[in-house]
Amino acid sequence: MKYKPLFTNKESKALDSLTIKELGFQEQTLMGMAALSVFHANEDLWKTAESIWILSGSGGNGGDGYALAHTLFQEGYNVRCFSTSPNKNEAGKFYESLVSKTLGTIGTMEDFYKEWEEAEEDSVLLVDALLGTGFQDSLSKELKELIDTVNDSDVFFYRLSLDTASGWNPYLLGEKTQESQSFVFADSIEELGTRKWENIGFIYEKDSIIPRYYESIGFPVHSHLNNATFSNRYYLEPDPESAISIIKRKNKDHKYSAGSALFYGGSDGMEGAILLSEQAFARLGGGISKIFSPSMNIASLVFKEDLSKMVKTSSLAETLNDPFLKKTKTLVLGPGLTQYPNDLSGWEVPEGLRLVLDAGAIPTKGIPLPKGNEILLTPHVGELNRMTGIPHHSVQAAYDTLIKYCPQNNVYVLLKSFVSLLVCPNGFSYVWESPNPKLATMGTGDLLSGILARYLSLDLSIEEAVPLALSLLDHSKQVEEPYPSAHQILKSLVELV
Structure with a gap:
């Protein structure tokens, strides 16, 4: 029987820190590896899109989005990048600057809504890099409006989320909150570095678990399993x-x-x-x-x-x-x-x-x-x-x-x-x-x-x-x-x- 380790958001963050501080990886390198892994894992998907839009937030998840935008552009894809606000992560700032130089511009939310209104039905593949697994707060009015637009629009024929669907929080599920909770209705999720415990059971359509794919980027998921970084939760694969x-x-x-x-x-x-x-x-x-x-x-x-x-x-x-x-x-x-x-x-x-x-x-x-x-x-x-x-x-x-x-x-x-x-x-x-x-x-x-x-x-x-x-x-x-x-x-x- 195959058992795959599952990490909580807190444990994933600890592994991320360990990888950088103790093993000597540069966060910038890990971000680039994540982007390359997602790019190669979805090469057939990219080919189906007239245009690829990447929504990037201000944290590490947004940095992953910028790194992916750079790779897609260099491989000849029609890609646009939109930002909710300037990136605060040091590695993210590097890729944000790189995208500004290579794509020429990063769109604002005002640009996003303007281009969205003019886009044709089923013409855009959207990459959600807004919020990472560490986000626990309630959504701002602006983010909720953005996510609701993404979900309701017929412009986007596919929604791919990096690491987790932005806004998703299983602990908020309940009789009163299940319908009102806003999160990106991802068609698939690319989990980066670790398989995420909080993503288990991600579902927005009845009886339909949304596919998640795991991309290894060098995290020590087996050599550093201890009580500080792992709580003995495993994902079972059929045998x-x-x-x-x-x-x-x-x-x-x-x-x-x-x-x-x-x-x-x-x-x-x-x-x-x-x-x-x-x-x-x-x-x-x-x-x-x-x-x-x-x-x-x-x-x-x-x-x-x-x-x-x-x-x-x-x-x-x-x-x-x-x-x-x-x-x-x-x-x-x-x-x-x-x-x-x-x-x-x-x-x-x-x-x-x-x-x-x-x-x-x-x-x-x-x-x-x-x-x-x-x-x-x-x-x-x-x-x-x-x-x-x-x-x-x-x-x-x-x-x-x-x-x-x-x-x-x-x-x-x-x-x-x-x-x-x-x-x-x-x-x-x-x-x-x-x-x-x-x-x-x-x-x-x-x-x-x-x-x-x-x-x-x-x-x-x-x-x-x-x-x-x-x-x-x-x-x-x-x-x-x-x-x-x-x-x-x-x-x-x-x-x-």
């Missing part, structure tokens, strides 16, 4: 090949070595949820499993489909004393439960047993969690809010809550959303940014619980199992049906393995 190969049964496997798991859930009328979880586990190669449920109908429902299954109507207390629990490595608890089981509060999880808590087993704030070293909770956003008593409108806000919650309760939490977040009790966290609208259907959470159980039953750690399960489930994007059911998704995954 579909490993997800499939690991889950396949080996020739020498027997029913226990192939993986064993116990499932408890399915209140009256909700039995399908726990059955789907167990079915995912079994059909993806699990060797042996047993289903427990408070429902009196569970046995007839199971045996109607498969007489070889083990199933029992039981309370959770009886389930936790069943001999099968001592033989298995994985317990999935909660799919289809309509009420949190009191016997779970404070339960001492046996050593070596991995516990997955989903749906009805996600506790409300104030209810004691079970105690153990390998407990994974899998809430969606609403369940996370109920579990912590705090509303969350961004993955960054969820992280701020969970980075305290997980060590305090010695649990792992996988937040399921269009951006998924795994936070571990040791302080490590992993982001999965792969929106999949085909999973927005009833039963896919139950499916994920069963897939997680399959990987965990193979003696994998929670940190290893979660990205593999997400990678496997990501294959559902290939299902031909536009709105597949959970059973159709499972069928497609079974065909892969």
Whole structure:
């Protein structure tokens, strides 16, 4: 599995300073390297534009814009540069002066509006170099007007932002601020030097994560990872090949070595949820499993489909004393439960047993969690809010809550959303940014619980199992049906393995 370090704005600034002060890089050199990286990464894009306009602010981000303008001009592109105000950054001043000499002029905001009014529809590629990742203040009236113009105009057929979309701040997202917050609606973002934590979840169209591309410019992102410059946040990239190969049964496997798991859930009328979880586990190669449920109908429902299954109507207390629990490595608890089981509060999880808590087993704030070293909770956003008593409108806000919650309760939490977040009790966290609208259907959470159980039953750690399960489930994007059911998704995954 590929893990890419994610840096906060503060950490990125610290790395920038370290690169200049301790490693001896000149900021002017880094700015030039950033411009060259962006230029070469987008050579096909530049060719599509009749004209390229660069909006440069007064800081380092504006300096990157000037450096890019110089490079584009020297390579023969029709480029115009507009400035909100003179650059205050020393390296930025150098490139601002260079652009004045090479392009002949840098336009003011008055020039920008005048030329914008005369420009033809879809004729301009706009580069946003207004505000860097360090900008945290509210926008001035002038900047808000400029950004709103950029967003609403049909003159600009593409908007590329350097490092971050100007004005974007995930911490301002909320029910009242989401619509009123002004930021550039970038078509893509070029992250320079470090991958940015605050950019995670950048979205302005429903169900659409805007593409971000990372350009290395020499920052020591691996040789200087320490507590001062890095907080152990990682970006997960899908690994579909490993997800499939690991889950396949080996020739020498027997029913226990192939993986064993116990499932408890399915209140009256909700039995399908726990059955789907167990079915995912079994059909993806699990060797042996047993289903427990408070429902009196569970046995007839199971045996109607498969007489070889083990199933029992039981309370959770009886389930936790069943001999099968001592033989298995994985317990999935909660799919289809309509009420949190009191016997779970404070339960001492046996050593070596991995516990997955989903749906009805996600506790409300104030209810004691079970105690153990390998407990994974899998809430969606609403369940996370109920579990912590705090509303969350961004993955960054969820992280701020969970980075305290997980060590305090010695649990792992996988937040399921269009951006998924795994936070571990040791302080490590992993982001999965792969929106999949085909999973927005009833039963896919139950499916994920069963897939997680399959990987965990193979003696994998929670940190290893979660990205593999997400990678496997990501294959559902290939299902031909536009709105597949959970059973159709499972069928497609079974065909892969």
